[in-house]
Amino acid sequence: MAENLIHVLVVEDEQEIRELMALHLLRQGFKVTECSSAEDALNEVNRNPNFQLFVLDWMLPGMSGVDLVGKIKAKARDASVLMVTAMAEPQDIVAGLEKGADDYLTKPFNPGVFIARVKALLRRSANIAAPPSDSSEVSVGGLKMNFKTYEISYNSEPLHLTPSEFKLLGSLVQNMGCVLTREKLIENIQGEGINVVGRTIDTHVFGLRKKLGEWGDRIETIRGVGYRVKVDIA
Structure with missing residues (x-):
């Protein structure tokens, strides 16, 4: 063995x-x-x-x-x-x-x-690997994210996130268990119509936690570094 x-x-x-x-x-x-x-x-x-x-x-x-x-x-x-x-x-x-x-x-x-x-x-x-390019949906602990339609729900209840919040949460979920620096998160969520700088990441995370309710407790702050989503440990 x-x-x-x-x-x-x-x-x-x-x-x-x-x-x-x-x-x-x-x-x-x-x-x-x-x-x-x-x-x-x-x-x-x-x-x-x-x-x-x-x-x-x-x-x-x-x-x-x-x-x-x-x-x-x-x-x-x-x-x-x-x-x-x-x-x-x-x-x-x-x-x-x-x-x-x-x-x-x-x-x-x-x-x-x-x-x-x-x-x-x-x-x-x-x-928990990042969804391949042709994958449209990921589900973690009752949270469902569709990366093609930009729809998201928690325990079947739809949530309403801004484009920046959706990209931020998507980056964290796709890299679950890993610490992402603020700089890396900014790099991941910048795009057409989205301009994120500096500590605005913290503001987005604060808003995400409120909208996600108890699921938001999974988003862990790594002081002075960035954020990660906790992984349940068997």
């Missing part, structure tokens, strides 16, 4: 932290490979490009974890990347996300939160 296990590569140069993460992952039934440098990690990926999840430290000897993200994504396109870092300033987190990390966790971390983030990323990659 081992070939069916989810394989996680942990890249962390501090042995105690690396072994702690590996221990908790193993207890959850994952297969774990450990590396202490980005170079070792790339060698592992070259040997086996089928890792489903990468857990990366930022400050590694030689190549940094941030620079490693892009190289990993080029070889293991469908894998998720969780960055675990002591670099906790908003601008650092934004940099990591913009380099391609799917989520981040700051040190020191709670092991329960670490495992929850891992499960959320894996659940998202397995079950």
Whole structure:
């Protein structure tokens, strides 16, 4: 049965932290490979490009974890990347996300939160992909969005969103579980007749939460960075 296990590569140069993460992952039934440098990690990926999840430290000897993200994504396109870092300033987190990390966790971390983030990323990659270009509808937790007709309902009750609100919510739902920076959200929702700048994203999110009612509680603020839609963790 081992070939069916989810394989996680942990890249962390501090042995105690690396072994702690590996221990908790193993207890959850994952297969774990450990590396202490980005170079070792790339060698592992070259040997086996089928890792489903990468857990990366930022400050590694030689190549940094941030620079490693892009190289990993080029070889293991469908894998998720969780960055675990002591670099906790908003601008650092934004940099990591913009380099391609799917989520981040700051040190020191709670092991329960670490495992929850891992499960959320894996659940998202397995079950909640962005609709392909010919898909018209997505449904999440009673919320239904039709991307061709721009219709939306919650528990069969129609909702009335502005074009900006619809695009914003669509971006968050299609990337469920991932943090989207304000800059990325602006990029996603700009279009004909829609001009969004700066903190107007926060205003749109505030309006969305009011219109969505209890579903709006799923939209999580990542202070100083952006937003994401929470994924239910099994």
